[in-house]
Amino acid sequence: MFTTLSAWLYILFVGIQFSSNNAILPTWIEQTFPKKITHEDALLIKKDNITGCKILLCPRTYDYFVYSEACLKIPTHVEINGFAINIKTTKITKIYAGDFDNWPQLLSLNIEMNSELIEIEPGAFNILTNLNNLSISNNYKLKTIEPELFIGLLNLKELKFIKNNMHQLSEFILSLNPIILPSLTALDISQNPFDKIKSIDLIALNNTKIEVLSLKFCGLYEIDADSFASLIELRELDLSNNNLNSFILSDLILNLGKTSVNFTKLDIAGNLLNKEPTKLFHAISLTNITDLVVKDNHFDLLQPELFPIMTKLIKLDLSNIMAIDI
Incomplete structure (x- = not known):
């Protein structure tokens, strides 16, 4: 359980590993394999x-x-x-x-x-x-x-559709109809320029089994509060490195807390949380979130009072945050 000062002092550090030198194959192949490539590999x-x-x-x-x-x-x-x-x-x-x-x-x-x-x-x-x-x-x-593209993939569990040039989220979502993809539990559509998500965009996902959703680097600046209401099985949501402010995220999180009871992991790193973050953290405290990533954000004022008692929170990442005043 995290409370006030203890919450924001808990900072995670992430190590960086560099790939091996003198690779004999193209980088994209080398990175696919767990160890250094040899001619036998x-x-x-x-x-x-x-x-x-x-x-x-x-x-x-x-x-x-x-x-x-x-x-x-x-x-x-x-x-x-x-x-x-x-x-x-x-x-x-x-x-x-x-x-x-x-x-x-x-x-x-x-x-x-x-x-x-x-x-x-x-x-x-x-x-x-x-x-x-x-x-x-x-x-x-x-x-x-096309909406019929994924027909046949009855046992597909994980779909990555990252960094293509898809602008219309609602059109893409039509292809993910649970009747077509009944086993899908993890969806990563990061780095597509969606900009905003409306309430109607994900309606086609009613009865989906999606538990993990990633929307990193999508240029998002607006998400309707009930946009993810159809994702009742959602456990993890990654909205990092977008342009979402505290007000939009607060309303979204409150709704997710009501519609997705298993929602426990949220990544909102690298967004626009500098204004009125108190409302945001209060919204989080009312949910079942246990794992929260807030790193790479700027705050106008960072004080222990910013964090209410969060009885469910187990892990909090505040690495690389900056504040005008502490």
């Missing part, structure tokens, strides 16, 4: 002349990598026996329905850093009923997707 098993793709295998994890700037199409005819495929740094412009039909065993699929990708056709994932994890991220020309 990654084998170029095929250079496909039909599609221009290179196919790399990591025997230790049995992950496949499809890459190359000459790669213009998914190499659908190539035999892949593993359970994870990473499609990265290609020049593929469109992924077609049926492109993954020869790999129904997949549990994990990453489609990332494909600078020319502008469309993924509905039906592309129809056969992937075993897939648990899907990442479609850092594809800067991917602006829209």
Whole structure:
């Protein structure tokens, strides 16, 4: 339990680890593996002349990598026996329905850093009923997707749709209908320029099982207080590094405390909490939040009285905060 002075003196320190030098493979591959890459860790098993793709295998994890700037199409005819495929740094412009039909065993699929990708056709994932994890991220020309895109992914638990160029949150949410994605529990849509979230934007998520939601670096400056009312299973929410003020966050948190009884973890680092933060922390004290991140914020005045008694709070991160007066 945190009370007044003891609360704001509890500061977490985060270590930074640097990747190994002299990597023999591209950085994006090196970072995927837990240890330093060796020639035995990654084998170029095929250079496909039909599609221009290179196919790399990591025997230790049995992950496949499809890459190359000459790669213009998914190499659908190539035999892949593993359970994870990473499609990265290609020049593929469109992924077609049926492109993954020869790999129904997949549990994990990453489609990332494909600078020319502008469309993924509905039906592309129809056969992937075993897939648990899907990442479609850092594809800067991917602006829209169809509501039927994720049909077939009945066992998908985690979806990352990070740093594409999606502007309309409400249109994207239509593709996440719980009837289509009945097993989805974790959603990360960070670094898309949504700007604001309205009450109606997430209505399509009624009866969703989503427990973890991340909206980091989305340029958010406005969120209606009841925007997340449909997320009744929500446990963790990350709104860090946006432009949200204390008033907006206070109303949002009070509503979440009523609609999401299991909501216990909140990250609001790097927002605009300098004005009237007392209301914000009072709202937090009325919820079941046990883990709170407030780091990288500026406060006009920082005093113990700012923090009311928070009987549920266990962990509080106030690292790198700044105040005009203490």
